[in-house]
Amino acid sequence: MNPDRWLFTVQTPFSAEAFVNSSLVVGDVVMLVDTGIVGKSYDLIAARLHELGLSIKDLRLIINTHGHSDHVGNNGRFVRASGCLVAAHARAVPWIDDREVAAREIAGRYPDVIPYTDAIRREYQRLIEERPARVNMTLADGTSIRAADDVVFRVLELPGHTWGEIGLLEENERILLVGDVLVPLEANQLIIYEDADVFRATLRRLRQLLEEGVVASVVAGHRARLESAEAIRWIDDILAMIASIERWTLECIGAAQKPVPALEVCRYVAGHAKRNPDWRAMVTVGGELARLEQQGQLRVSDGLWQAV
Ligand SMILES: [Zn+2]
Numbered sequence: 001m002n003p004d005r006w007l008f009t010v011q012t013p014f015s016a017e018a019f020v021n022s023s024l025v026v027g028d029v030v031m032l033v034d035t036g037i038v039g040k041s042y043d044l045i046a047a048r049l050h051e052l053g054l055s056i057k058d059l060r061l062i063i064n065t066h067g068h069s070d071h072v073g074n075n076g077r078f079v080r081a082s083g084c085l086v087a088a089h090a091r092a093v094p095w096i097d098d099r100e101v102a103a104r105e106i107a108g109r110y111p112d113v114i115p116y117t118d119a120i121r122r123e124y125q126r127l128i129e130e131r132p133a134r135v136n137m138t139l140a141d142g143t144s145i146r147a148a149d150d151v152v153f154r155v156l157e158l159p160g161h162t163w164g165e166i167g168l169l170e171e172n173e174r175i176l177l178v179g180d181v182l183v184p185l186e187a188n189q190l191i192i193y194e195d196a197d198v199f200r201a202t203l204r205r206l207r208q209l210l211e212e213g214v215v216a217s218v219v220a221g222h223r224a225r226l227e228s229a230e231a232i233r234w235i236d237d238i239l240a241m242i243a244s245i246e247r248w249t250l251e252c253i254g255a256a257q258k259p260v261p262a263l264e265v266c267r268y269v270a271g272h273a274k275r276n277p278d279w280r281a282m283v284t285v286g287g288e289l290a291r292l293e294q295q296g297q298l299r300v301s302d303g304l305w306q307a308v
Contacts, residue, residue: 012041027148035074065179067095069127079133087137091164160199174216182220190281259304
């Protein structure tokens with residue numbers, strides 16, 4: 001079925017320049033992929049449902065692409081208003097179920113490097129409703145989700161940006177709905193990823209699906225729908241950024257006369273990328289340091305890093 005008849009992507013406000021997508025899938029059942037930031041997003045999605053002759057009570061299922069705050073903020077409100085279920089990848093569940101856990105494990109991950117202050121906790125949590133809904137169903141690679149006889153999604157696991165990241169591939173129209181696996185590069189924040197090698201493998205898998213025509217177009221979390229050539233260019237740009245972050249990490253430590261604290265590496269990498277050296281940057285740089293240590297390129301002692 002023509003996707004314009006079942007896919008309705010609502011751009012909801014994130015900041016002055018940026019937006020978050022929430023996609024309504026309207027078939028025999030009505031589903032919502034991601035719920036945006038608490039507040040106005042809810043009203044915009046509700047208004048779109050009304051335009052389509054539906055109400056919030058028709059909503060049966062929320063699917064979260066991953067557990068970051070800007071994608072799950074209205075889960076609780078939609079669940080209370082509709083009684084719908086919530087589905088996500090198993091590794092996203094702790095963050096979606098409990099915003100205290102989410103804030104601590106993301107924004108407060110390296111409290112010895114960037115202190116986990118109340119201000120940082122609030123900065124993360126202000127995007128999520130105070131009473132989040134719990135996840136009812138977990139999704140894994142190959143899970144099939146039927147919206148209508150000819151609108152059937154296959155779940156793709158896309159780990160890297162977060163561990164519990166999924167995409168939804170509608171196989172008749174070859175449209176892929178994703179969260180932040182295609183992570184915006186133009187923000188003033190360093191891109192977030194958990195593990196460079198895992199993220200690279202996911203991006204290469206996605207690139208191959210685009211090249212082979214298995215995926216013809218993509219709706220990413222913070223962009224309008226893209227055709228495959230544009231998505232491939234974006235993937236290549238992300239891969240180049242990951243390579244740069246790895247290079248700057250090793251360069252900072254290699255050039256130093258003495259062992260280097262993680263915060264200095266974070267500032268070096270963020271500085272070269274012209275991004276803020278905040279907790280987001282530290283998630284990425286901390287992951288890089290751990291990975292390079294595991295691979296035997298770096299070692300750490302008393303929080304100071306040096307080359308092997
Ligand atoms: Zn994200």
